[in-house]
Amino acid sequence: MNEAVRSLLSGHPFLAGFPPEAVELVAERAEVVTFQPGVLLFREGSPADVAYLVTAGHVAIEVHAPSRGPIVVETIGEGRVVGLSWAAPPFRYQFDARAIDEVEAVAIDTAPLRVALAENPVLGFLFLDRLAAVMLERLQATRIRLLDLYGTTDAG
Amino acid sequence: MLAEAVAPAGAAGALVPTPYVVVERREEAADVVTLAIEPTEGSAPTFRHGQFNMVTSFGRGEVAVSMSSAPGAPGPVEHSIRRVGAVTAALCAAPVGSFVGIRGPFGTSWGVDDVEDGVDVVVMAGGIGLAPLRGAVRDLVARQQAGRGRVFVLAGARSPDQILFDEDLRAWERAGVHVGVSVDVGAPGWTGVVGVVTALLPGAPFEAAGALALLCGPEIMMRFGGRALVDRGVDAGRVRVSLERNMQCGVGLCGHCQLGPLLVCRDGPVVRYGGLADELFMERYR
Numbered sequence: 482m483n484e485a486v487r488s489l490l491s492g493h494p495f496l497a498g499f500p501p502e503a504v505e506l507v508a509e510r511a512e513v514v515t516f517q518p519g520v521l522l523f524r525e526g527s528p529a530d531v532a533y534l535v536t537a538g539h540v541a542i543e544v545h546a547p548s549r550g551p552i553v554v555e556t557i558g559e560g561r562v563v564g565l566s567w568a569a570p571p572f573r574y575q576f577d578a579r580a581i582d583e584v585e586a587v588a589i590d591t592a593p594l595r596v597a598l599a600e601n602p603v604l605g606f607l608f609l610d611r612l613a614a615v616m617l618e619r620l621q622a623t624r625i626r627l628l629d630l631y632g633t634t635d636a637g
Numbered sequence: 638m639l640a641e642a643v644a645p646a647g648a649a650g651a652l653v654p655t656p657y658v659v660v661e662r663r664e665e666a667a668d669v670v671t672l673a674i675e676p677t678e679g680s681a682p683t684f685r686h687g688q689f690n691m692v693t694s695f696g697r698g699e700v701a702v703s704m705s706s707a708p709g710a711p712g713p714v715e716h717s718i719r720r721v722g723a724v725t726a727a728l729c730a731a732p733v734g735s736f737v738g739i740r741g742p743f744g745t746s747w748g749v750d751d752v753e754d755g756v757d758v759v760v761m762a763g764g765i766g767l768a769p770l771r772g773a774v775r776d777l778v779a780r781q782q783a784g785r786g787r788v789f790v791l792a793g794a795r796s797p798d799q800i801l802f803d804e805d806l807r808a809w810e811r812a813g814v815h816v817g818v819s820v821d822v823g824a825p826g827w828t829g830v831v832g833v834v835t836a837l838l839p840g841a842p843f844e845a846a847g848a849l850a851l852l853c854g855p856e857i858m859m860r861f862g863g864r865a866l867v868d869r870g871v872d873a874g875r876v877r878v879s880l881e882r883n884m885q886c887g888v889g890l891c892g893h894c895q896l897g898p899l900l901v902c903r904d905g906p907v908v909r910y911g912g913l914a915d916e917l918f919m920e921r922y923r
Binding site: 622629 | 823
């Protein structure tokens with residue numbers, strides 16, 4: 482077992498409060514990876530077979546638009562998760578993910594993890610519960626941004 | 638209510654504008670201008686962090702604008718104004734050498750002069766909301782450099798070209814302050830954070846227990862920001878927000894700025910979040 486992976490996983494907020502067997506389940510399917518600034522972690526449309534628990538640096542979630550180039554829709558930093566599309570069909574990334582600065586992350590091989598979680602519904606529920614919290618947080622943050630809070634008002 | 642309101646001396650000071658001359662004008666962003674002004678006679682009255690003046694554009698009208706300079710700082714008093722209507726458009730266009738009217742200072746303060754030593758202070762600002770906090774941050778940076786407690790500045794903006802006081806933010810960072818900036822919408826070349834301002838909280842290593850938090854920005858931002866700070870462990874009673882309503886008289890007489898039990902011009906703009914603003918924010922009809 483890679484001790485560096487286990488150490489990073491046990492300190493990552495995504496797995497906070499999980500029982501040791503859940504951390505082990507992930508650790509057996511994970512490795513520590515680093516990305517230099519500008520490097521793509523994954524590309525839109527490709528199979529969502531890896532989730533990244535960011536342990537250092539920042540990742541831009543972006544989409545490429547013709548004539549405009551990459552448009553950053555959100556920045557994900559230390560302690561958060563990049564790559565949620567593995568959790569539901571069609572298991573394809575919906576955006577590009579690019580390292581803004583030097584990024585360190587624990588990369589989880591999600592295909593075997595999905596199988597393992599399906600075989601252990603208790604742990605599976607734990608993961609889905611945590612993923613739902615992450616998705617809810619991002620949905621709410623997106624809704625707030627849709628309000629265009631800093632837009633012009635009709636004041637004097 | 639937070640800190641005692643400091644009323645200007647005498648009724649004349651409260652209700653009759655004093656002429657000031659614009660001595661400097663700076664474009665802070667596409668729609669934000671800072672006017673540095675001095676009274677045509679004598680010296681400007683003292684004020685406290687977070688207080689506001691009623692600023693008159695002669696012939697057009699009067700608006701409430703918080704001071705964006707620090708109390709007691711050398712030089713003229715500064716007001717940073719966002720162009721959102723006829724009066725603010727006229728003020729933003731005021732050239733150096735032109736005159737504006739000033740009534741004030743009015744209202745409550747951030748109370749940063751009374752912060753206990755060793756306590757972390759978190760400043761969360763959105764958009765033009767950084768202006769009423771700028772003077773306080775300057776003094777909190779000095780407090781940090783004196784070893785009396787840290788300050789964390791978290792600022793949100795609509796887009797990179799809307800970030801206010803860029804030079805100040807960089808200077809504070811150089812001074813060792815934790816400064817986080819996020820934008821709602823990125824732009825080519827922007828390598829900073831894209832997301833809501835509360836997304837900056839996890840990266841800010843402040844000690845929540847005992848911390849003081851100062852919030853200013855759109856009301857919805859302060860609602861969510863207050864909740865996020867409380868979720869992080871900050872005592873709701875130690876979160877302060879700056880309210881904005883239709884201030885007119887400035888001395889609690891006309892009632893235009895009433896918000897529940899508050900006359901914001903007199904009892905605010907700075908009020909506590911826990912047990913007051915958090916409840917007022919949730920009133921559906923006001």
